[in-house]
Amino acid sequence: MFSGTTGIQHEEALIFEREHHNASSIQLPGVEAELSSELLAFQRQKSAHIPNLSEPETVRHFVRMSQWNHGIETGFYPLGSCTMKHNPRINEQIARLDGFAHIHPEQADESVQGTLQIMHQLSQDLGEISGFAHVSLQPAAGAHGELTGLMMIRACMDERKQTQRRVVLVPDSAHGTNPASAALCGMRTIEIPSASNGRIDLEILATYLNDEVAAFMITNPNTTGMFESDIQRICDMVHEAGALVYGDGANLNALVGMARPGDMGIDCLHINVHKTFATPHGGGGPGAGPIAVNDTLAAFLPVPRIIKTEDEHYHLQYEATQSIGSMLGSMGQVGVLLRASAYIAAFGRDKLHMIAQDAVLNANYVLSRLKDHYDVPFAGLCKHECLLTDAKQQEYGIKTLDIAKYLIDLGMHPMTVYFPLIVQGAMLIEPTETESKQTLDDFCDAMIDIARMAKEEPEPLHQAPQKPIRTRLDEVQAARKPVLVWPEEA
Numbered sequence: 115m116f117s118g119t120t121g122i123q124h125e126e127a128l129i130f131e132r133e134h135h136n137a138s139s140i141q142l143p144g145v146e147a148e149l150s151s152e153l154l155a156f157q158r159q160k161s162a163h164i165p166n167l168s169e170p171e172t173v174r175h176f177v178r179m180s181q182w183n184h185g186i187e188t189g190f191y192p193l194g195s196c197t198m199k200h201n202p203r204i205n206e207q208i209a210r211l212d213g214f215a216h217i218h219p220e221q222a223d224e225s226v227q228g229t230l231q232i233m234h235q236l237s238q239d240l241g242e243i244s245g246f247a248h249v250s251l252q253p254a255a256g257a258h259g260e261l262t263g264l265m266m267i268r269a270c271m272d273e274r275k276q277t278q279r280r281v282v283l284v285p286d287s288a289h290g291t292n293p294a295s296a297a298l299c300g301m302r303t304i305e306i307p308s309a310s311n312g313r314i315d316l317e318i319l320a321t322y323l324n325d326e327v328a329a330f331m332i333t334n335p336n337t338t339g340m341f342e343s344d345i346q347r348i349c350d351m352v353h354e355a356g357a358l359v360y361g362d363g364a365n366l367n368a369l370v371g372m373a374r375p376g377d378m379g380i381d382c383l384h385i386n387v388h389k390t391f392a393t394p395h396g397g398g399g400p401g402a403g404p405i406a407v408n409d410t411l412a413a414f415l416p417v418p419r420i421i422k423t424e425d426e427h428y429h430l431q432y433e434a435t436q437s438i439g440s441m442l443g444s445m446g447q448v449g450v451l452l453r454a455s456a457y458i459a460a461f462g463r464d465k466l467h468m469i470a471q472d473a474v475l476n477a478n479y480v481l482s483r484l485k486d487h488y489d490v491p492f493a494g495l496c497k498h499e500c501l502l503t504d505a506k507q508q509e510y511g512i513k514t515l516d517i518a519k520y521l522i523d524l525g526m527h528p529m530t531v532y533f534p535l536i537v538q539g540a541m542l543i544e545p546t547e548t549e550s551k552q553t554l555d556d557f558c559d560a561m562i563d564i565a566r567m568a569k570e571e572p573e574p575l576h577q578a579p580q581k582p583i584r585t586r587l588d589e590v591q592a593a594r595k596p597v598l599v600w601p602e603e604a
């Protein structure tokens with residue numbers, strides 16, 4: 115199955131390929147209850163293909179697979195815009211306490227007072243950190259927060275009887291989830307070109323603002339790592355045009371404890387707590403994307419809302435006439451939210467600024483060490499991530515992809531490549547505040563050596579990676595003839 119397109123070196127990569135037929139770790143109980151006719155209609159007609167493997171074989175299989183992976187606990191992980199920071203162990207210990215780990219989303223409020231209290235406190239902390247008076251913890255990820263915020267903006271426009279406002283303006287540097295969330299919300303996206311310095315150009319923005327615009331989405335610092343220093347003027351312009359400003363808070367790590375998006379004039383912001391407040395979130399989850407809003411949007415927040423009564427009791431309130439409804443069951447991804455609470459408490463509410471300061475310092479340290487070896491598309495200090503390109507290496511036939519793949523052979527996760535899309539051959543490096551100077555130096559030394567190799571001995575860069583289980587993929591074949599289903603089902 116894998117030959118040719120994937121570069122895999124070993125057979126039996128899937129558990130199905132390891133099975134044999136005289137061992138099984140699975141004993142499914144028979145069904146004792148009488149099934150209703152509705153349930154019987156869904157009964158499987160063919161038995162499920164569950165691989166026949168003993169428990170030790172199954173355990174070895176998954177442990178072996180985990181060793182093929184690179185995670186933040188294996189090595190440096192400077193994936194730009196993803197904030198892959200160390201997740202303190204105390205977060206895990208707290209999230210696994212019996213009283214949290216074994217509660218059910220539908221449990222009576224009275225029996226989960228402690229969890230409700232912590233969630234209420236977290237809402238207040240996030241509001242204080244971001245500069246907003248109201249927070250819902252419900253969204254399950256940043257993208258889900260975007261959808262929630264845009265649904266609220268849409269509801270607000272409807273309430274203002276401005277149902278023609280269905281356009282969302284999105285800068286061309288934005289993360290792909292921004293236009294996707296707008297589309298999912300039934301809005302039309304218009305892309306705004308960035309200025310030559312990678313930032314929003316006020317004159318260009320002005321030409322797009324009209325009475326069809328419901329929202330302008332802005333990421334600050336933006337995905338080039340640069341701070342949008344005109345943010346207050348931008349918010350004023352959008353408000354004067356009758357629209358609202360949606361803040362993509364994925365890059366809050368650059369600002370936390372130092373500046374608050376709510377104070378800049380933004381109306382609503384999602385917070386990727388799995389980034390800024392640490393949770394191991396590689397591979398698509400788990401996450402949480404609480405949404406914070408000002409008074410303009412408060413009425414539309416999702417339900418349930420966590421209410422604190424005068425006698426210090428907490429309950430979930432489901433009635434709210436203008437609410438957009440529920441975005442997820444109960445309070446949200448409580449396991450992730452608990453980790454965020456633990457992170458904030460353990461770090462110290464009054465010390466959170468050290469996160470942003472060190473994250474920005476680390477990114478600028480990397481930038482200053484690499485700027486003479488790689489092209490830097492936008493001059494000046496960066497925020498929590500720095501942007502380079504492969505323009506100097508292209509001269510020798512070496513591309514961003516070759517550089518990224520070679521880092522894998524050196525035991526480092528590559529930076530984000532070819533994003534933001536507005537920069538050719540982009541390499542977006544986010545070291546985060548949790549890395550030591552030694553790690554940053556090892557990475558910079560490796561990158562400087564790669565720049566030398568590009569000139570003097572480029573072949574290993576073309577051939578990389580050689581060390582991991584998967585060598586370089588044949589991207590052309592993978593794009594033209596993708597294998598998307600397990601052959602048995604094909």
Ligand SMILES: Cc1ncc(COP(=O)(O)O)c(C=O)c1O
Pocket residue numbers: 195196255256257258289291292333337362364365386401403
């Ligand atoms: C700038 C930006 N916006 C939005 C998102 C979406 O967040 P999530 O992956 O939590 O859905 C990301 C994720 O990387 C991002 O970098």
